[in-house]
Amino acid sequence: MTLLQVADLTVRHHGPHGPVTAVDGVSLEIPAGRTLGLVGESGSGKSSLARALVGLSPVHSGRVLLDGRAAGGRTLRARRRLGRRVQVVFQDPDTALDPRMTVRQTLAEAATAFRRLDRPARAERVAGLLDLVGLDPQLAGRLPRQLSGGQRQRVAIARALAVEPALLIADEITSALDVSVQAAVLNTIRDLQRRLGLAMLFIGHNLPAVCHVSDAVAVMYRGRIVESAPTADLLRAPRHPYTRALLAAVPGLPPAPPPPDAAPLPLAAAEAAAPAGGCRFAALCPVGPARHAERTVCTERDPQPGAAERPHRAACHFPPDPDTPGPFRPGPDTPEDERS
């Protein structure tokens, strides 16, 4: 059953020079108990999408359906209805927790946000939440400044889980952490998926980390989702040239030579304005008009409308041949039945 369905969502911010469209007509679904990864580079709009989904940024147009019912609205009632089902964890461990509240106060506040708990039940719940995210219950009396970055992120995850949401949105939660700490947090996420049957939207710019915890991955570029597919399929046979460029740019250990058709993107053109009405990736695209002069359609017609019919929903007029092997052979995936 589809837990979250987003259709044609557009988010606009008030920039200093007028409105900026951060998310432009994005559609996605997250089935109950599944994790969708969302990758994109800085400024691609992935955080704006997350904030709009939890009601922190106003939705300009489009629909968000939660359990098949329209979610959102600006009243407190609507926000509370949303908050009961959807929670979020952010990037920055330094500001994730109120510096003046102990771990216990933070978690108790979240646990009692939607229901009453008496004192002993509250203490038990706090201990249970800390245990859930792999933290020592002894830490409950600490203030945020007495915790490490990884511990703070875990407390933030516990706070989000305190209301027993159906969907957890993780917005770059490991980006500010060291690699060995990131590994531990990613393991915790995998563990929570298994134990709680939690659905997640896992947002990040680090492709390997996102792929590690996601069942399916959507790739975002300049406010649009340009390709989405099950993780293994996306890695095996990416259909959008941007996805291919992204995959080719990820350094491997041991290093692997980049595939021939994923030449690095020219830096000077990186800031080039997207042609109005055309594909936003056209100026940089290795299969686009920059290399193939006859492909003028890229700058004239938006590839988004027909995307739903193409494999991987690729927003591209000339998706690379699916038989060409992608740059990475994915490892064995977790069997589907292990989750249910």
Added chain:
Amino acid sequence: MPRILRLPRSPLAWTALAMLAPLLLLAALGPFLWGEAADRPDVTAVLEGPSLTHPFGTDNLGRDLLARVLTATRLSLLLACAATLLSAGAGILLGASTAVLAGRARRWLGALITLLLAFPGLLVAIFLAVVFGAGATGALLALAVAGVPGSARLAQTLAAGVAGTDHLAAARVLGLRRHRLILRHVLPNIAEPLLLSTTTAAGTALIALSGLSFLGLGVQPPAYDWGRLLGQGLDRIYAQPLPALAPGLAVLYAALTFQLLGEALAGGAARRPHRAPAPPAPPAPPAPPAPPAVGEPAGGDEVLRIDDLTVELPTPDGVIRPVRDVSLTLHAGEIVGLVGESGSGKSLTALAIADLLPAQARVSRRTHRLLGTELTALPAKERDRHLATTLAMVFQNPASALNPALRVDTQLTEAVRAHRGAGRTAAAAQAVHALRRVALPPALLRSRPHQLSGGQRQCVLIAAGLMVRPGLIIADEPTTALDVTVQRQVTDLLAAVRRESGTAVLFISHDLALVAGLCDRVLVMYAGTVVESLPTDRLADSARHPYTRALVESVPRLTADRGQPLRTVEGSPPDPLAPPPGCPFQPRCAHRRDRCAAEAPALTGLDADHRVACWHPLPAPATAGA
């Protein structure tokens, strides 16, 4: 707020408290002790100058001015404090609301505050005092209203800092109500600066109130405050300065007290690390008189050699040694990676090599040779000149490493003009060439940093480094702030520079995979020491130090089995104030034995290219031996 209420330590705080005490005493007791004397007219002693019976003289009815000044303390302070509290209360409510209001309401409120701020408080107060009618109440209300925009703006600015934090966003997603957000999450986090600014505002209010009374708009006879006393006596200033100025001195004293009190509170809140002389540091390992020619002869292609580098930094809690006994050598045309997690000392090592450590750092090293010149033997000025022309630095954040106020061409050319004496045109031609080398169009010379993308800025920084034709480039996390597709351009560029001009590159990063793809050799740092040094092709599967191995296996890979958990390292890096005995990694190491806690292992060679600091290196994988 407990921090604010703690006993003050600074002389400023003691002074402020010592000044405040008599004020409070006078306000409480003044009218009882001197009230009667202050109101007793004496027709025989009208407008007298200072004397023994009347130290400040008398007024036009012969009343004792000292008694009047002392008695007026209560009314003056009460009015000032009341006006401050009123305006602070209203202002804080307005300002803090901006943090929890949404979109349009917040913008309108912000615009309203800006609008109100355009009118100076004193003018507003005069206007309102006229409208309300002269009198203490009118003046009080006028001042209270006039002070609202200022405190609202301050609260708004402070609240905006809280509004941007993730914890407030999380609290909103939890569906907490607005009043709870304000009371629980916004106000406690801005209370300290608000309290101290309100203290200072009380001084300002006192002055303004005295000003209004001085103009005749404030307190009306028969009541009197300092301002009115001053206004009454001012005409006498030519004949008798003291009686004229005495009430003014009282205003000045009280205003200074509030100002210093605010200052002391600010000092306490900022919790500046008190700069007590650092406790006697354990003496740095004595640098033996450097035998410059000892060891391997300085090979013709040796670019950098630094031996036994140790850095000490004083902190409020004691001296730490974030870099200990690090030695490294770079040869021409070599790219060497320096990897480690945050706090491992890799950036400080780079800064020490470039002689850019903060002033309070103490550095010791046995050898520090750059392109054949021993820097430890050079006077500071010569050392600077040598470093300027042989070494280039590229820092982590290109957004802040370029000066936003200067054009790209200035920032490219200033180093060669300062150190190589290049003329304006010669330097400009060289800048064009440098930009071409980093694949940027020369047109960028006329632009300012904010007009460039992140990747372009980093390339400009590299180009600026290339201008002096350095023998060594130190790149400290040069791609960490960049997108992954741009990251490739920058590393490709560094590789090309090395290939074309034989420049050595020290590449500092936390990203093992990136280093593995770019560098020839890797040094792995942990807790200030180099724990392993190996060729990059062995990094993926032949690392011998348990820490290196764990670090490699904790990196998520696209090709990995997603069902398996990632490798993690138990525990956390050692506290730099109390490093563990023996091997620094020993408390977290799964393979530790008795010796590890007793003695620190030195970096020793396993073979010509591979060195490790471990008593019990992990066995090399079977495939390597087969």
Added chain:
Amino acid sequence: MPRRRPSPHALAFLTRRTARLLLCLAVVLTASFAMVRLVPGDPVRAALGVDAAPALVAARRHQLGLDQPFLTQYRHYLAGLRHGDLGTSLVTGVPVAELVRTRLPATLAIAALAFLVTLAVALPGGLLAAVLTRDGRRPRSELAFTAVTAALAGVPDFLLAAGLTALLAVGLRLLPVAGATGADSAVLPVLALALAPTAVLLRIVRVEALRVLAEDYLRTARAKRLPPARRYLRHAAPNTATAALTVAGSLLPAMIAGTVLVEKVFAWPGIGSALAQSVVAQDYPVVQAMVLILGSTVLLAGLLVDLLLALVDPRSTIRET
């Protein structure tokens, strides 16, 4: 700076800023108009005294238009302003416009001079203080600087004015006591107006310069081994200027308003002392006009500072309203 045509951002900024100015001016206009009508009691009787002849009071009321409907009065007020008619003093019978013409230049002169003195002392002084105390160097000097500027910032301008009069004019007879008799008579008023703002600005420039000195691009400049003079003057100073000028701009309105008290002490023949006198005399047409003029001056000065900032640092236009 390259000469460029004004960008759309600059135009948007100009529009926004001008709209705000017009709104503020409307507020000042309305407030000054409403003032006379809001005063408790009858302003005419207050000015002429309780025993004034009823006929005279009625005549003055008629002359001021106080016997007409509110909106008509407002229309007449605006129409009068268009022709430069600011009304007539109830006490002296002199047209207020005449008063403004003779007095405004004197006020502008001391306010502008005080502002320039503040900038000239605080900008280099704050930078110097920051350079000397950077990275926690010279902690004693830092404490002294903090304490002294805190104390000076707390000295009210009219008290300072009185003190300066007593010391320099009455005591040492170095400078004229009051009035505007020559260039030297402006010294004391300017000093009294400038001292506290200078102390405030000194502190802010120092803090701002310390922040800039800790920026990455100063580390870049250090890595290039540029000489200290170039690092501080070319790299640090321009980046300090925006914040410093913003704060200085916010001090200017208070400085102009401060002329009311300072001019009274020195009997300086400006708008401020006229306001102070007319307030005491309850000469409301004058009070009203002076509030209008002083208020508009402040608003125009604020606009001037913002435009100057936009020229110095185009990024300053990209700020929230």
